[in-house]
Amino acid sequence: MTAKALGDIPDHRPLIPRDPPAVGLIGAGAIARSAHLPAYRAWGVPVVAVASRDAADARALAADFAITRVHSTVEELLADPAVAVVDLATGPRGRIDLIEAAVSAGKHVLAQKPLTIDEADMPRLAEIVAGARARGLRLAVNQNARWAPAWRLATLLVRGGAIGEVVGITHLHDKPLPPLASTPFDAVPHMLLADYLVHWIDISRCWLEGARVDAVWASESRVPQQPASACNPWNADVRFRTDRGATAVVRIVGDSRATGGGCPFWIHGTEGTLRGSVLRGSDQLELDRDGDVTTFAVEGQWFPDGFAGAMGELLSAVVSDREPENSLAHVLATARLGFAAVASAEEDGAPVHPHDLLLTRATSESVVTP
Numbered sequence: 001m002t003a004k005a006l007g008d009i010p011d012h013r014p015l016i017p018r019d020p021p022a023v024g025l026i027g028a029g030a031i032a033r034s035a036h037l038p039a040y041r042a043w044g045v046p047v048v049a050v051a052s053r054d055a056a057d058a059r060a061l062a063a064d065f066a067i068t069r070v071h072s073t074v075e076e077l078l079a080d081p082a083v084a085v086v087d088l089a090t091g092p093r094g095r096i097d098l099i100e101a102a103v104s105a106g107k108h109v110l111a112q113k114p115l116t117i118d119e120a121d122m123p124r125l126a127e128i129v130a131g132a133r134a135r136g137l138r139l140a141v142n143q144n145a146r147w148a149p150a151w152r153l154a155t156l157l158v159r160g161g162a163i164g165e166v167v168g169i170t171h172l173h174d175k176p177l178p179p180l181a182s183t184p185f186d187a188v189p190h191m192l193l194a195d196y197l198v199h200w201i202d203i204s205r206c207w208l209e210g211a212r213v214d215a216v217w218a219s220e221s222r223v224p225q226q227p228a229s230a231c232n233p234w235n236a237d238v239r240f241r242t243d244r245g246a247t248a249v250v251r252i253v254g255d256s257r258a259t260g261g262g263c264p265f266w267i268h269g270t271e272g273t274l275r276g277s278v279l280r281g282s283d284q285l286e287l288d289r290d291g292d293v294t295t296f297a298v299e300g301q302w303f304p305d306g307f308a309g310a311m312g313e314l315l316s317a318v319v320s321d322r323e324p325e326n327s328l329a330h331v332l333a334t335a336r337l338g339f340a341a342v343a344s345a346e347e348d349g350a351p352v353h354p355h356d357l358l359l360t361r362a363t364s365e366s367v368v369t370p
């Protein structure tokens with residue numbers, strides 16, 4: 001067994017540029033308060049203004065996080081010349097209108113996930129990407145789990161060839177679900193597949209970058225003793241396969257009764273295996289290769305550090321005039337995988353064969369395929 005310290009491994013921490021562009025926040029709800037702003041405060045992201053549907057919420061948030069400007073409307077924030085980057089911490093309904101309005105106002109955008117829960121939005125999203133590119137604006141999606149420390153380090157190691165070609169990815173959700181019954185999630189059909197699991201689907205496609213998806217399967221069920229008040233099924237299984245024969249599997253058994261655990265994952269490759277876990281303080285990663293197991297010093301947690309990672313990548317991209325890894329164009333393929341999973345679940349797990357679903361590389365300009 002070998003242990004590797006932080007200085008000996010790829011740097012998986014959030015990267016905030018030296019002179020970051022100023023951020024204006026739209027939405028003053030749970031995730032803005034519990035994750036966006038704590039992460040930005042810890043990592044030095046300047047938030048100069050906030051607006052929300054309910055101005056009282058915006059004022060309360062501004063007071064708690066020392067944000068100097070509270071705008072009474074979204075339009076006012078978008079017209080604020082001090083705001084260069086708009087951080088959308090709103091739910092999926094109406095968010096595409098907000099992305100479009102921010103682009104019209106000349107702002108770069110980080111939009112919360114899921115990018116969309118309606119497949120009919122895809123052509124419009126492709127148009128928005130093209131319009132933003134024409135104006136030199138950067139659009140990104142808050143796929144903050146890409147910067148969950150153990151997942152980020154795994155991404156860097158996979159890219160660096162540490163396990164050869166990826167053969168199979170396995171995720172197990174070994175923890176309770178967040179509260180779902182009687183929340184806005186009740187209104188999202190196939191909520192686990194369409195919204196909650198987007199992070200697991202997204203990170204899996206990042207580890208299979210460059211491949212083409214040839215089949216997607218998914219199934220859902222209500223589990224024993226699931227309360228009638230919980231509208232969506234609590235069991236969900238998703239699997240996809242690439243044209244190279246590699247597979248990815250994500251499994252939520254239901255609302256697990258577990259005090260420990262987290263979300264363990266395995267990435268099996270042609271030359272080695274990465275084993276790790278995220279969430280609930282379980283964050284860890286090890287590489288099993290050539291008869292030795294190397295454990296890595298993983299620094300930080302998905303919540304909130306991942307949120308600084310996602311924003312930091314956009315800010316770095318703006319400063320360096322390049323596509324961010326989490327560009328909206330890149331995340332379109334993640335959205336397509338989610339829609340294929342929902343379509344399969346609606347056919348009780350029958351395979352869906354997406355047309356030309358290429359898992360573009362995050363490091364290059366992403367191809368827009370609506």
Ligand SMILES: NC(=O)c1ccc[n+]([C@@H]2O[C@H](COP(=O)([O-])OP(=O)(O)OC[C@H]3O[C@@H](n4cnc5c(N)ncnc54)[C@H](O)[C@@H]3O)[C@@H](O)[C@H]2O)c1
Nearest residue numbers: 027028029030031032052053054089090091092112113114
């Ligand atoms: N790990 C993650 O990335 C993560 C975790 C939890 C939630 N989320 C996502 O974050 C989003 C928000 O979740 P939440 O729990 O904070 O919801 P929430 O309902 O608590 O907060 C949403 C906020 O946005 C405001 N808002 C909504 N539409 C608006 C509009 N058109 N103009 C101005 N303000 C508007 C609301 O008033 C509210 O303040 C969801 O898409 C959710 O899926 C992401």
